[in-house]
Amino acid sequence: MTKDLMVRVKEVIPRTYNVKSIRFDLGVEFDFKAGQFLSLTLQNNPALKRYLSISSSPTEKCYLEVTKKITGSDFSKTLGQLKTGDTVTIQYPFGKFILEEQEKRIAFLSGGIGITPIRSIAKYAVDKNLGVDMALIYANRSLKDIVFKEDFDAMQKIYPKLKVSHVLCEADPGFKCIPGLINAQVIKNEVSDYARRKFYLCGPPAMVEAMGKILTEELGLDKKNIITENFQGY
Numbered sequence: 439m440t441k442d443l444m445v446r447v448k449e450v451i452p453r454t455y456n457v458k459s460i461r462f463d464l465g466v467e468f469d470f471k472a473g474q475f476l477s478l479t480l481q482n483n484p485a486l487k488r489y490l491s492i493s494s495s496p497t498e499k500c501y502l503e504v505t506k507k508i509t510g511s512d513f514s515k516t517l518g519q520l521k522t523g524d525t526v527t528i529q530y531p532f533g534k535f536i537l538e539e540q541e542k543r544i545a546f547l548s549g550g551i552g553i554t555p556i557r558s559i560a561k562y563a564v565d566k567n568l569g570v571d572m573a574l575i576y577a578n579r580s581l582k583d584i585v586f587k588e589d590f591d592a593m594q595k596i597y598p599k600l601k602v603s604h605v606l607c608e609a610d611p612g613f614k615c616i617p618g619l620i621n622a623q624v625i626k627n628e629v630s631d632y633a634r635r636k637f638y639l640c641g642p643p644a645m646v647e648a649m650g651k652i653l654t655e656e657l658g659l660d661k662k663n664i665i666t667e668n669f670q671g672y
């Protein structure tokens with residue numbers, strides 16, 4: 439069942455030059471599954487309502503976090519000005535982009551801000567030491583666009599079954615990455631046992647559609663092994 443809640447801003451964390459995380463104090467037990475999303479309304483104004491994935495994990499019990507790419511919209515501008523102590527209204531939880539705990543081998547394909555629910559799932563699996571083998575292929579324009587880079591670096595250090603491959607349109611000298619875009623060959627190279635994995639795809643709808651086609655038409659995966667989340671609005 440979904441719930442409506444007024445929550446207070448605990449902290450605002452800049453992630454990149456155009457991405458911010460907002461953490462909220464809960465005050466109540468916040469029941470959700472890693473990978474789910476909520477709706478967030480600013481100033482009780484229905485025009486200032488957007489769906490946002492929860493970027494924190496249920497294991498991070500002191501706060502709930504969402505992470506937004508700041509665009510030129512009124513919603514983005516208002517969200518970008520939030521400060522500690524401000525209140526917003528959320529409705530939660532929604533979505534089926536979640537980890538089935540019996541899964542032993544999964545892969546994530548993501549681009550840009552589409553990383554938010556994946557960060558939640560990965561953090562949950564690492565904190566719970568679930569033992570699930572996770573391969574992430576994360577595409578961005580350039581190094582400065584990578585969201586949660588330090589987080590994933592830290593998770594890889596303590597959880598050897600997490601492998602992160604960065605794909606950058608503009609490769610950076612000194613940073614280990616695959617230049618270009620995610621394609622069938624990149625998936626084959628980085629996730630050699632791809633045929634045995636469940637794939638989680640998240641990002642702008644055009645990207646999710648293109649990735650789905652690569653998996654089904656070029657790599658022969660069954661649709662039932664692909665779970666998607668479309669960030670409508672990009």
Ligand SMILES: Cc1cc2nc3c(=O)[nH]c(=O)nc-3n(C[C@H](O)[C@H](O)[C@H](O)COP(=O)(O)OP(=O)(O)OC[C@H]3O[C@@H](n4cnc5c(N)ncnc54)[C@H](O)[C@@H]3O)c2cc1C
Binds near residue numbers: 488490669671
């Ligand atoms: C399930 C889900 C999870 C999401 N999670 C995140 C997240 O974690 N972080 C994040 O930054 N964004 C997320 N988004 C996208 C977010 O909800 C906004 O749509 C996006 O941020 C654009 O909003 P804006 O205010 O920046 O720009 P806007 O100016 O509102 O949007 C740009 C254009 O997209 C259109 N648009 C906006 N929202 C929608 C919509 N829902 N459906 C169709 N068209 C739309 C607008 O009409 C406009 O033309 C998510 C979306 C969905 C559906």
